[in-house]
Amino acid sequence: METVNIKELNERIQRESAFVDIMTLEMSKVIVGQKQLVESLLIGLLANGHILLEGVPGLAKTLAIRTLASVVDAKFSRIQFTPDLLPADLIGTLIYSQRTEEFQVKKGPVFANFILADEINRSPAKVQSALLEAMQERQVTIGEHTFPLPEPFLVLATQNPIEQEGTYPLPEAQVDRFMLKVIVDYPKKDEEKLIIRMNNTGEFPTAAQVLKPADIRKAREVVREVYMDEKIERYIVDLVYATRNPGDYNLPDLKPLIAYGSSPRASISLAIASKAYAFIRRRGYVIPEDVRAVAYEVLRHRIGLTYEAEAENIVTENIITSIINAVEVP
Amino acid sequence: MYRFIIKKLFVALFVFTTSEALAQQIPVISPGRDFQALESALDRDSILIGDQIWWKMDLPREAWQDKQIEAVQFRSLPFDITKGVEALSPVILDSVYRKKRLEAIEARILLTSFDSGSYQLPHMPLYLKRMDGIVDTLWFKGPRLYVNTIQVDTTTFEPFGLKPQMRYPVTTGEILLLAGVIIIVAGLIFLIVRIVQRRRKNLPVFGQIKPGDPPHVAALKILESIRKQELWKKQKAKQYYTLLTDTIRVYLHDRWGIQAMEQTSAEMICSLRKEKAGDSLLTDENIGVLEKMFLTGDLAKFAKYTPSDSENKESLERAILFVSGTAVLQEDDNKEEKEE
Structure with missing residues (x-):
């Protein structure tokens, strides 16, 4: 029988999660609005999960990631994915040195703590595969040598939902490797007014460096310790199962709309992301609200829609909403 | 001995059915005054013109018992059995076994007639050739065959048409059975419709939900x-x-x-x-x-x-x-x- 001292854990989380507020504050100096985006970046950072950002150009996707990297004392790489990019441009290659008459390893930009894979769908599958393999394995092989990637290692990929001509959409199996898919929306009116003012004055505040990679590693350990009751586990499984067999959850109307449901990786991601969310909320235990808060980000890219659903302009968010409204909360 | 006779009989049957030459050798003898005839029969007494009918002749075991028979032979049939009656088949022989023992030999001929009237079929001879060369002649009595013509309407001189289908009056039992089936089907339809409707409304199939507590x-x-x-x-x-x-x-x-x-x-x-x-x-x-x-x-x-x-x-x-x-x-x- 697992014994957890929740009181002690809560106190520990109160202590360890103090940086969350500071970090959010620093990021809000640079990013106007986009609280959901900032929170999702934090969840990804704490849950050790990669994030796929999708939004039209100009919504501060790249800025948010760059700011996150600047808040942490960590190495940051930005890779602009283009159609002529090669895997070697990403992971590195062997270069022959005439002086030493030996091949030397030239590490690529993937050897960084934070990777911004900008417009990931602009590169062909071989480059995407190289990055996604590094994401999964957390190591890269160049020639005969295998190099572990630094910790923390977080890939934040962006893709543009419009201008699909000449793009290489990520296959479902590779999209599944991203823990979260965050849809970045337009700022509110007041926020946009503030953005104009900032640009007019030309004064762009910068975020201070408040964290070290070791702090993140420590926080991740605490996140893993966040208590998740069996009732919550069952709730997570129910949500994921409902994407596969909606008929079992009194949702027969969804069956013709879903081509395939979420994988077990979705259950794992939902559990760890819920823990990270509880940590951000300074709680040592997960409640159903935490699961619901991250459900859209975790599940939206893991549900396949049928042609029928696409013809009816149904998106995965509609499916998730129906499931959340139908599955009983513990 | 018995086995020997049977064996011979089979050989004779085979020879008879395959050899015309043997038939040529057997003399045709008319029945004498004191002959003892065996019975033969038609499938039915009368036929309509053009109908076909089997003429059956049974040769019982007693006819050859204690005799060593080499061959059994019917007279080769002319096309007209008698005037107005025609044979459509040769004499077909068949053996009847009971408990693996040959009990009788059956012969049959398919007949027809295209003239109405009463016909006395001729007596049919059967020749039993013994091993010692003696030929016994057995006679089957010729039955009488009545051939009827199609009834003609004398007013129009045309044959009567086929009888229309007879309409029987509907009985009470039939009405009750039909009514019962209709009631059961209607009841089933009503039950299915009610179950579907009540299920949709989340109500019990029969009876009303008692108003629950507030x-x-x-x-x-x-x-x-x-x-x-x-x-x-x-x-x-x-x-x-x-x-x-x-x-x-x-x-x-x-x-x-x-x-x-x-x-x-x-x-x-x-x-x-x-x-x-x-x-x-x-x-x-x-x-x-x-x-x-x-x-x-x-x-x-x-x-x-x-x-x-x-x-x-x-x-x-x-x-x-x-x-x-x-x-x-x-x-x-x-x-x-x-x-x-």
Whole structure:
């Protein structure tokens, strides 16, 4: 029988999660609005999960990631994915040195703590595969040598939902490797007014460096310790199962709309992301609200829609909403 | 000996059916005055013109018993058996066995006639050739065959047409059977339609749902049973709070139509705040009481928190307070209260 001292854990989380507020504050100096985006970046950072950002150009996707990297004392790489990019441009290659008459390893930009894979769908599958393999394995092989990637290692990929001509959409199996898919929306009116003012004055505040990679590693350990009751586990499984067999959850109307449901990786991601969310909320235990808060980000890219659903302009968010409204909360 | 005879008989049958030459050797003899004829028969006594009929002749075992027979031979048939009757087949021989013993030999000929009238078929000779060369002649009596013509309507000189189908009067039994089937089918259709309709409305197939207790009465009854169970004393705080919150969820659904079973604590509080504007009984105080109960419940259910006895009792009191404070009292309840 697992014994957890929740009181002690809560106190520990109160202590360890103090940086969350500071970090959010620093990021809000640079990013106007986009609280959901900032929170999702934090969840990804704490849950050790990669994030796929999708939004039209100009919504501060790249800025948010760059700011996150600047808040942490960590190495940051930005890779602009283009159609002529090669895997070697990403992971590195062997270069022959005439002086030493030996091949030397030239590490690529993937050897960084934070990777911004900008417009990931602009590169062909071989480059995407190289990055996604590094994401999964957390190591890269160049020639005969295998190099572990630094910790923390977080890939934040962006893709543009419009201008699909000449793009290489990520296959479902590779999209599944991203823990979260965050849809970045337009700022509110007041926020946009503030953005104009900032640009007019030309004064762009910068975020201070408040964290070290070791702090993140420590926080991740605490996140893993966040208590998740069996009732919550069952709730997570129910949500994921409902994407596969909606008929079992009194949702027969969804069956013709879903081509395939979420994988077990979705259950794992939902559990760890819920823990990270509880940590951000300074709680040592997960409640159903935490699961619901991250459900859209975790599940939206893991549900396949049928042609029928696409013809009816149904998106995965509609499916998730129906499931959340139908599955009983513990 | 017996086996030998049978064997020979078979050989004779085979030879007879295959050899015309043998038939040529056997002399044709007319029946004498004192001959003893064997019986033969037609399938039926009369036929219509052009109908076909079998003429059957049985040769019983007694006819060849104690004799060594080499061959059995019928006279080769002319096309006309007799004037007006034609043979359509040769004599077909067949053997009849009983308990693996040859009991008789059957012969049959297919006949027809194209002239109406009464015909006496000729006696048919059968030759039994013995091993010692003697030929015995057996005769089958020729039966009488009546050939009828098609009836002709003398007024029109044309054959009568086929008889129309006879219409029998419908009996009471048939009517009752049909009526029974119709009633059963109609009953089944009615039952299926009713089941579908009632299922859609979530009602029982037969009878009416008794009007249940008002939401607050039902909730208070369950809360009272929870109090009596005293689950927290049995180290079942988690189960206790699950029951408590589920009871309140059902109450929220029945009282305001909130889909509380699918909502989290925060969402339920949010939904109640939305309902507050249209319900004078729903006050901030009431909602606050419930919020505290939910908070303790969430801790017990999801955070391994073990509330003290006083906290457990307090949570129940809070639930009762919320239900009592937001109960819509019906007229009957008011009357009862007045009477009291």
